[in-house]
Amino acid sequence: MHSSLIGQVEKANRYARELDRVSFDEFSLTFRGDNDTHTVTLHAGQWRCTCHYFGSWGSCVHLLAIHKILGPMVPEEPPIESSYELQAVTA
Numbered sequence: 478m479h480s481s482l483i484g485q486v487e488k489a490n491r492y493a494r495e496l497d498r499v500s501f502d503e504f505s506l507t508f509r510g511d512n513d514t515h516t517v518t519l520h521a522g523q524w525r526c527t528c529h530y531f532g533s534w535g536s537c538v539h540l541l542a543i544h545k546i547l548g549p550m551v552p553e554e555p556p557i558e559s560s561y562e563l564q565a566v567t568a
């Protein structure tokens with residue numbers, strides 16, 4: 478392998494471990510929950526989820542899970558920790 482290509486691969490490997498280098502500006506994904514399938518979107522810094530809980534509370538377990546998966550690569554989530562426990566009881 479060409480030495481400059483090796484350098485690029487090594488750099489990519491380092492970048493891949495430094496998650497704060499990447500930030501999602503917007504996306505849409507399908508989340509298969511235990512009871513139903515939902516669409517989670519990030520657009521113009523605003524989170525949305527099609528689940529009933531998000532409609533009532535402005536946050537939900539799906540957003541919490543996405544943040545646990547993507548970590549520093551996504552913007553701050555809406556306040557969720559206190560309402561999350563309630564959802565866990567009612568879900």
Ligand SMILES: [Zn+2]
Nearest residue numbers: 526528537539
């Ligand atoms: Zn949701």
